[in-house]
Amino acid sequence: MRASRLVTLLLLLQDRGRMTARQLAEELEVSVRTVYRDVEALGAAGIPLYGDAGHAGGYRLVDGYRTRLTGLTADEARAAFLAALPGPATELGLGDALATARLKLRAALSTEPREHAGRIQERFLFDAPGWYGATGQTPHLPSVADAVWTRRAVHLRYRRWRAPEEIERRVEPYGLVLKAGRWYLVANGPHGIRTYRVDQILELQSLEDRFTVPDDFDLAAHWKGHLEDFRARLHTGEALVRLTPEGARRIGVTPEGEGWTETRVPIESIDHAHGEFLRLGADVEVMAPAELRDRIAATTRTLATRYGV
Template sequence: MRASRLVTLLLLLQNRGRMTAQQLAEELEVSVRTVYRDVEALGAAGIPLYGAAGHAGGYRLVDGYRTRLTGLTTDESQAAFLAALPGAAAELGLGEALATAQLKLRAALPTELREHAGHIQERFLLDAPGWYGDADRTPHLAAVAAAVWARRAVALRYRRWRAPEEIERRVEPYGLVLKAGRWYVVAGGASGIRTYRVDQILGLQLLEEFDIPDGFDLVRHWNSYLDGFRARLHTGEALVRLTPEGARRLGVTSTGAGWTETRVPIESVDHAHGEFLRLGADVEVMAPAELRDRIAATARALAARYES
């Protein structure tokens, strides 16, 4: 641990220039006394750094000195590919590795590019989850990720939406996908390649190693899965009339100041019933008759309730 901390201290000084002992202690999460000892150890090892007292004091490297200790560890290289999603890296247990990897990457860049990289992190942030959903609790995510990295099969205890709700399966995890703030694992098994929500995993046990099928491509498979999901999602359509406000909220091109008649895809009568009720008086469902009758019945029930 100390050797890693000494390298990190050295890279901090190389990237940021002058830093006080207190600033270094906060970055390294150690005491100021530990920083003093680490600085002495670096000096004894021949690293050209010096300290100055006073308000503008601190430690810094001799101008022109650059360390070549910028090689990435396995964890750090994996974390570097997740640099756009620091929250994802933290969930996978790679938060500390990501911070160290970014520090090493900065150290390897020329001064002008290093400054540009700093500006990017200051001005751009990717926050993947949606506004109205809390992040799912994924206590088994790190274990699933370990199985993916090591190509180890797992015995899953899994909760699904249809009966039987709790199942047990042996699967071979091919890859992890983060979609809209939710983690999914793509895995092969006796019934073919399936997608499982990681937050629905109730328990798992690592099993033997496996070989991923030749030609399997996670990105290509996921895109195909999404295409199939969308095709299964919208199995019907509804004929509706929309006010200009209703057309705007539904993302339909309005034909003018009056009502716009259009057909929209729907997942099911039950789902469409709730979605169209959100639009209130800005939508009139013309067909299918079952959906129109359901909405009319709900409207009558609401009117009766509020009149009383």
């Protein structure tokens, strides 16, 4: 633990220049007294650093000195690929590794690229989840990620939307996908390769069984095919509707002039379309199917009665 802290202290000085003992203590989450001892240890090891007294003082490395201790560990290398996703990296148990990896990467850069990297971090932020979608709790995510890394099978108890609502099965975790703020596990099981929402895993037991992913399996290609198949199964019907220019804009249809636009749109089901078209209020009129039109008319009559219209 102390060796790792000494390396981090050295990289901090190399990256930021002069730093006070208190600043170092805050970064390293240790006491100022511990920083004094660590600085003495680095000096005794031959590291050319020195301290300046006074208000503007602090510790710094001799000009021109650069450490070679910037090699990345396995966890840090993994975290570096998630550098744009600090939240997900933390969820995967790689938050500390990501911070160290960033520090090492900055320390390995010369002054100009380092300043450019700092400006990128200050001015750009990637926030994956949508505005209104509350992400679920994923207490089993670190264990799932470990199984993906180590190619070990797991036994899980899982909640799904159709009966039976709870299932248990042994699966081989092939990969993890982050989609719209939710984690999905792509795994091979008794019924072939399936996708599981990680926040719906109720219990998980890591097994000693190792497995090998087929050479022809590609996670990105599989996920693309999964989404295409999902969309094909999702929209099984269509509705004929009339839309105002505002209604057309809201569902991504090009309006035909300033009047109403008649078009056909794909729908998932009568129940789902009923709720979606009600969101458009007076900007839509459903013409067909008759069942959907009747459902919306009945809801409209109920609302009119409820509000005394």
